[in-house]
Amino acid sequence: MLQKPRRKRTGTLCLDASFPNPNKFMQLSEENAFKAMRGTWQPVANAVDLPKGKVIGYKLLETELVVARFDDGALLAADVACPHKGARLSAGCIRDGELMCAYHGWRFDASGACQSIPSLVAPNPDKLALSHLHSYPVKERYGYIWVKLDASSPHELPEVPEFEDPRWTYKMGPPMVFGSGWRREVENYLDMTHFAFAHASTLGKCADPKIPEMDIQVHPDGFQMDAPFPALTTPHEQPGKLQSAHHRMQRCFLPNFTTIRQSFTDGDERVLVHIPSPNTQESCTVFWSVAISPDFRGPPPDSQIEFAIRVLDEDRQMCELQIPREVPINPARGGWGVLVTPGDTLANTFQKTLRQWLTGRTPQ
Ligand code: FES
Ligand SMILES: [Fe+2]
Structure with a gap:
């Protein structure tokens, strides 16, 4: 008689007592998830792409925003529709220190207060007060x-x-x-078994899809994975240092902020920040950046970025291949995949801890 294969544990997973009981799962909805994420800081632009005097549009969690930086450096994020006739303020500009709507020229200051309505014969304080933009907390940090x-x-x-x-x-x-949905992207970033296939032309065909022993610790705000990362043997020379054996510490701050710290054998270190900012239920914008330790012995930052763009674009194609476009918010029998392998341990840790994070933020 055939024996049922026993599942091998690939990592050690320690659940933190501060998470709600994972067995008492409620049915969640995508609306619950976006509602909970409205309470988190999300990137909407690289800071260099929003210099003084610039106005942009961004869709965050299905909410269309105008984001502007005024001449004095003050930032504004607000609902994009002009309170007059609904024109998108992202098509406006900064004029004499104020955000001006492109349609009839109404002007707003950095707090969102309407300062002038050109078609009014005389200033009308009531009309100005009623025309205040609905604004949101906005700030600059880490280059975003x-x-x-x-x-x-x-x-x-x-x-x-x-x-x-x-x-x-x-x-x-x-x-x-x-x-693709933002959770597809997080799963992809946590996945180490796709390198030999999805990244055959960049990271090399010889990457071993059998992943090393991982140590996974769950924290109140997410989880951390530690593992030795084997060298990727590749016919491509560039960037050899980044493919050499190193220790990898991956830290996920729920819901979607991940850092990776790579510690190389020569003492150099590299820290990556990676955040898929949700635009809609089925699309996201990936914000990412790289920091290297002083006197880093490896490719210069520009060529690291150039190489990483190619790798990320391969990931984009894989995420966009998946059906459905977002990972189901409620697991089917057996979890979040049809056949889950030990290589999916980290993605499953993400889905489980995210579910607990969402459960704690959803009215019962
Ligand atoms: S729609 Fe903006 S000023 Fe009229
Ligand atoms: Fe990848």
Whole structure:
């Protein structure tokens, strides 16, 4: 008689007592997830792409925003529709220190207060007060512009000191739009068994899809994975240092902020920040950046970014191949995949802890 194969544990997973009981799962909805994420800071632009005097549009969690930086550096994030006739303020401009709508020229200051309505014969304080924009908390940190749609939420950004240490060098990647849900993208970033296939032309065909022993620890705000990372033997020379054996520490701050710290045998270190900012239920913009330790012995930051763009674009194609476009919010029997292998341990840890994170933020 055939014996049922026993499942091998690939990592050690320690559940933290501060998470709600994972067995008492409720049915969640995509609306629950977006509602909970409105209480978190999400990136909407690289700071360099929003210099003084610039106005842009961004869709965050299905909410269309105008984001502007005024001449004095003040930032504004607000609902994009002009309170007059609904024209998108992202098509406006900064004029004489104020945000001006492109349609009839109404003007707003950095707090969102309407300062002038050109068609009014005389200034009307009532009309001006009624025309206040609905604005949101906005700030700049780690080279990004961040917005939090629920101002009452106490959520703070995780600490990534390497991005604020003047001895380190950091470089921003160009944000990349994925035509897939944000959880597909997080799973892809946590997945180490696709390198030999999805990245055959960049990371090399010889990458071993059998993953090393991982140590996974669950924390109140997410989880951490530690593992030795074997060298990727590849016919491609560039960038050899980045493919050499190193220790990898991956930290996921729920819901979608991940850092990877790579510690190389020569003492050099590299920290990656990676955040798929949800645009809609089925699309996200991936914000990513790289910091390298002082006197890093490896490819210069520009060529690291150039190489990483090619790798990320291969990931984008894989995410966009998947059906459905987003990982189901409620697991089917057996979990979040048809046939889950030990290599999916990290992705499953993400789905389980995210589910607990969402459960704690969803009214029962
Ligand atoms: S729609 Fe903006 S000023 Fe009229
Ligand atoms: Fe990848």
